[in-house]
Amino acid sequence: MKLQGVIILRITDLIRFFDLNEFWQHRDAFLRLLADPTRSPLFFDTDRQRMLYGRIVAFWLNGKLRTMGISLDSARLTLYDNNFPTAIPLGRLAQYVGKAEALLSKTDLIGLTALYLMLGADDPASEITPDYEGFAAMRSGKIAGDFIVISSDIEFQPAGFAPEPPFSIKYIANLNVPAPLIVRCGASAATVDRGQCLTAVFSGEHCVALLPRHVSDPILRIDAELRANPHTRRADAIVHDASTQKRVIPGVTSLWIEAGHGIAYTSVDAAPVFPANATACRWRISDYMESHPDRKIIAVLSNEPQNYILYTAEHISH
Numbered sequence: 001m002k003l004q005g006v007i008i009l010r011i012t013d014l015i016r017f018f019d020l021n022e023f024w025q026h027r028d029a030f031l032r033l034l035a036d037p038t039r040s041p042l043f044f045d046t047d048r049q050r051m052l053y054g055r056i057v058a059f060w061l062n063g064k065l066r067t068m069g070i071s072l073d074s075a076r077l078t079l080y081d082n083n084f085p086t087a088i089p090l091g092r093l094a095q096y097v098g099k100a101e102a103l104l105s106k107t108d109l110i111g112l113t114a115l116y117l118m119l120g121a122d123d124p125a126s127e128i129t130p131d132y133e134g135f136a137a138m139r140s141g142k143i144a145g146d147f148i149v150i151s152s153d154i155e156f157q158p159a160g161f162a163p164e165p166p167f168s169i170k171y172i173a174n175l176n177v178p179a180p181l182i183v184r185c186g187a188s189a190a191t192v193d194r195g196q197c198l199t200a201v202f203s204g205e206h207c208v209a210l211l212p213r214h215v216s217d218p219i220l221r222i223d224a225e226l227r228a229n230p231h232t233r234r235a236d237a238i239v240h241d242a243s244t245q246k247r248v249i250p251g252v253t254s255l256w257i258e259a260g261h262g263i264a265y266t267s268v269d270a271a272p273v274f275p276a277n278a279t280a281c282r283w284r285i286s287d288y289m290e291s292h293p294d295r296k297i298i299a300v301l302s303n304e305p306q307n308y309i310l311y312t313a314e315h316i317s318h
Helices: 010-016 018-025 027-035 048-060 091-100 107-117 130-140 279-292
Strands: 070-072 076-081 084-089 147-149 154-156 166-172 181-185 188-192 197-203 205-208 214-217 221-230 233-242 248-249 252-258 262-267 299-306 306-310
Touching: 018 027, 018 130, 018 214, 027 048, 027 188, 048 084, 048 107, 076 107, 091 107, 091 130, 091 166, 107 130, 130 147, 166 299, 181 197, 181 205, 188 197, 188 205, 197 221, 197 252, 197 299, 205 306, 214 252, 214 262, 221 252, 221 262, 233 252, 233 279, 252 299, 262 299, 279 299, 279 306
Parallel strands: 147 166, 154 181
Antiparallel strands: 070 076, 076 084, 166 197, 181 188, 197 205, 214 221, 221 233, 233 248, 252 262, 299 306
16 A cells, blocks of 8 residues: 555554545555555554554444444543443544534544544644545535645536625645646636645635636746645745745735736735735725725736736625
8 A cells, every 4th residue: 555655564654644535545455455464463553553443444444334332422432342431532633523523424423533543643743634524525525624635636616607705715735646636617727736735716616716826927036836734724835036035925825926026915814915016906906905995805816917806705806
């Protein structure tokens, strides 16, 4: 079994290179790995890991888990053997389990929680980010949450000519697949390589617009692209230019180049940022913000020089 191109031989390998979507795709290979009597005894480090795999995870991955004798509440996962309970505290997972009850079946909720416990994701120091929403979306085929991790090409249903508010930003991330993945929305398409992130404007589950993932100005020697940040579940802009060489802008929702002036962007935390000498951009955005002080611009699409589409949660301004 491989994850992120690395052969998985022990639980430490699985923890280090774990990605839920990729793991789910290769779960049969994982089961075959542990079915090998020469490897399975050496795979785990602790009795807890072995118990969780043997009692819950293996059956869940096989589609044969029965939840009789297992209970899960907001604080612990409990297994009952001859009425003798073994309780495992959820730790960091507690904040996710309560919210996931409405998203997942009881079987999937128990199975996924047992998998995360087996991987030590209950520990606050764990680098694994529990993703119950993403798993629910993968199981249902529907969009759930704003940070969408993809492991294959994907096509979103377009919103059509008259999209309805409210509008929101969604982040479409390729965390671990080595090959570029294609994202489609109607006639628009974009590629997302490993580690990269694409932002898009959505109306409910319908895609309104794919926004540029990469912009550059060869004359000013500026290059910027969006990278996925799985810890914040947002996108960061990595900017290279002649003066600063490299800087990171966190939480970026859209970015564009003001020709001859530099990079401009919107973020989740602030008003649009653009070069002071970009007059057309300043007039367009400032005029809109003064006319609509109650609205926050969540993204800007500069589809041609000095032409801007402004997106707020309530309105699209062409």
